[in-house]
Amino acid sequence: MSKxxxxxxxxxxxxxxxxxxxxxLVLHGPNLNLLGRREPEVYGxxxxxxxxxxxxxxxxxxxxxxxxxxxxxxxxxxDRIQAAAAEGIxxxxxxxxxxSHTSIAIPDALRGVAIPYIEVHISNIFARETFxxxxxxSASAAGVVCGLGxxxxxxxxxxxxxxxxxx
Ligand code: CA2
Numbered sequence: 001m002s003k004x005x006x007x008x009x010x011x012x013x014x015x016x017x018x019x020x021x022x023x024x025l026v027l028h029g030p031n032l033n034l035l036g037r038r039e040p041e042v043y044g045x046x047x048x049x050x051x052x053x054x055x056x057x058x059x060x061x062x063x064x065x066x067x068x069x070x071x072x073x074x075x076x077x078x079d080r081i082q083a084a085a086a087e088g089i090x091x092x093x094x095x096x097x098x099x100s101h102t103s104i105a106i107p108d109a110l111r112g113v114a115i116p117y118i119e120v121h122i123s124n125i126f127a128r129e130t131f132x133x134x135x136x137x138s139a140s141a142a143g144v145v146c147g148l149g150x151x152x153x154x155x156x157x158x159x160x161x162x163x164x165x166x167x
Contacts, residue, residue: 121144125147
């Protein structure tokens with residue numbers, strides 16, 4: 001699966017029902033479409049679909065719509081972030097993958113739309129190669145979750161839901 005949406009078509013079919021529009025966007029960077037299928041010793045056995053299902057159930061219980069998007073392309077991730085601003089997305093959860101360590105343009109886009117975001121890493125990037133120790137996303141993030149496996153996405157979602165409820 002390269003792209004995942006949650007209730008997007010349902011939301012689209014109910015014109016004017018703004019309560020049904022996604023309010024949280026989950027972004028997955030390059031190669032994360034391989035989750036669960038390669039390198040399980042590093043990234044575990046859960047697939048992106050599994051992660052989305054867990055997050056969607058949790059968000060639905062809180063009455064919040066969530067949408068997930070994965071791309072291997074820096075430009076597509078930037079386009080999705082820019083579209084999120086026009087859609088009224090209130091919070092972004094992002095695992096930028098290897099772009100964490102290389103991209104200036106994606107964190108620029110996040111700062112540009114001024115949507116708060118939490119950065120998630122499945123693995124403990126500080127226990128890996130030195131080039132993974134720095135992320136260009138962290139300084140502007142509302143928070144960073146790292147090294148807790150796919151549970152990190154759930155923790156990030158809980159924090160996002162709390163912040164949305166307090167806004
Ligand atoms: O730990 C993470 O979540 C990372 O963001 C994952 C990136 C890596 O470049 C970062 O340093 C840390 C790699 C994502 C690649 O995902 C794969 C999943 C399964 C098999 C191969 C790659």
